[in-house]
Structures are given as C-alpha cells and as structure tokens.
Amino acid sequence: MKTAVKITVVIPIYNREAFLAEAVESVLNQDFQDFELLLIDDGSTDGSAQLAQHYTRVDKRVRLLQQENAGVSAARNRGLQHAQGCYIYFLDSDDTLDSTFLSSSYQVLEQEQADGLVIGADYGHRFPALVALPTCAQMWRLSYLQRHADVRFPLGIQPAEDGLFSHCLLAMSDRIAYNAAGIYHYRSHEDQNHRRIAQEADRLLAQIPDWFNYLVSFYERNSLLGSKSLHLARFLEHEPFGFRYLNMSLLAQQKQDVMDMIQAFYQQYSRPYMSQHEFKQLSFPFQEFLNSPSAAAFDQFYSRYQQKRQQQLKWGLFCSRFIPISRVRRKMRAYYREEQSR
Known part of the structure; x- marks a missing residue:
C-alpha cells in the first residue's frame, strides 16, 4: 500500500479537554511536517470532541474519528486501522512531544530500515534486551503491523495493554532500532489512570490472568514457546514481578497470590523450554523469586x-x-x- 505521509500520530481522547490543545499543538509544531494526526474521540462527555473538531478545520493534516466509549485500546486500534503513514506513533492526550521528536525518530528508522523503534534515553540501558514498552517509547512501521494483524492492543486490559502489544511485536523482529534523542514530556496530574490503579490493587491483580491468556494465545498461535521462552520469562520479570510485586504496596496475601500466578505460569510455559544458560540471564532476584517457597521468604531475601x-x-x-x-x-x-x- 502506498502511504500518503511519512508518519501517522494517533491520539486517543477521553475527557481531556484541559490538556488536549497542548498535546495537539506539540504535534503540529514539530520541525518534521510530513505527518497526519488522527484524533480518536472515545465517547468524551466534556468539550474534547469540539476542540478536536476545531483542529480539523484549521489544519488539513488533522482527522477526527469518533466512537462510543470503548477504552483506550479500542481507540488506538481504530487509529491503527485508519493510519496512512509509513510509520505510526501513539501519543497520550495529556502529554506532549519535543519539537524534534518525529524528525529524529524518522531519521533513525529510515537509516536502520527497522520494523520498530525504541525512543528515549530512559530505555538505553535495556536496549536491545527489551521485552515491553510504554506507548510513549515505541514507534512502528505500519507495514510490519499490517503483516501481524493478530497483534493489537488488547481490549478490556489496562494497565499493561501497551506492554503486551509491544512485547509481542518485539518477539517477532530483530530489526529494532533505538533513538535516544526522542524527548517525551510526560504530564503528571491527579486524574491519571496509573494513580487510580495504585489505589485499586485487587482490580489490577485480577487482570494478571488476562495478561497471561493474551500471551499464551499469541505464543501458541505463532509457535514461539520454544524459540522465545527467555523473552516470555523476561516479560514475567518486567511486568508482574517488577512493576507489580516489587513496586506496588501489596498486602501479604496479595503478594502470595501474585507469586503463585507467576510461578505457575513460568512452570508451564517457560521452564520446559529454557536452558540453564537462559535461566541465568534472568536477574538474580527474579531467579530467587521463581524458586522461593513463599512470598514472605522471598521478601526476607530481597x-x-x-x-x-x-x-x-x-x-x-x-x-x-x-x-x-x-x-x-x-x-x-x-x-x-x-x-x-x-
């Protein structure tokens, strides 16, 4: 398919009237101008849709798609479906981009002829051994996503929807480049999803089986359990262990529940395919976690x-x-x- 522009930027919107203008302006003011901007209004009840409509009138590169409220994953997937750029990037509606973000990213992608791009200095210490990325740190070649149409942002899952999406895409390509110069301005405010999630540990932990079901379906569908078992184990280390078990304030029983889920999944889907050499590539704390008899015993070790x-x-x-x-x-x-x- 011949692309009309170099980059498609997708902004999913749900009740972000207070921040949306800054997000949109940060895209329109890029020093790289060969892009389209897709605004996906996910059933907003404030003035977000009207503001988005204003930008479609003042700049022909801006398009607005509207839908009934279905969640951020559905909004991003719809943007992906309608994208016309060679590359696609997802920007949150309350954040902004530095003025050279698109130009520096496009330059690296073209030079490396990569399927995907890791963006931002914060991820340099883990590149290329990356297993999951937030939306702010990933840009993809649209034709690569079209070849893997079974990989989309999972519906009904949040958080970790962006980590699951990127994890699967990273598993299927070794043509991943890195742009340390891409600067993303993350806005911190009280109404953010991750702040609410921190107060709703039970709801979040109840989603972990959904993460695992998504992963099993992907790995079995693409026959990757044997060849990518270390990649899968590193997702367990990164997301449910690192971000949830270690970094959330959990009660003792919640910690034990998380440990039981991770250990059971690892025993069934990673360990049978991993060599001892691959196991040793996991961090020492995670190795101990996988072999620990209880959460209390691991916490003493840690x-x-x-x-x-x-x-x-x-x-x-x-x-x-x-x-x-x-x-x-x-x-x-x-x-x-x-x-x-x-």
Missing part, C-alpha cells in the same frame, strides 16, 4: 539483597573518584548514581 547492593554501589561510587581518566570517571559515577536511584 531486603538483605537490597541492603548489600546499596552498600556495593556506595563503595563503587566512592572508588570511582580515584579513576585518573576524567571521561571514564564521569561515566562510572553517572552509572553508580543511576543504579542507586532505581
């Missing part, structure tokens, strides 16, 4: 592990002061400070 690690990082930061080569010294000190902040 507390000791964290204390020892912080001591090692402090010692490393201190010793780096004596490295004679200034360039190397600065790099090492930056590394130890970054590790301490995680």
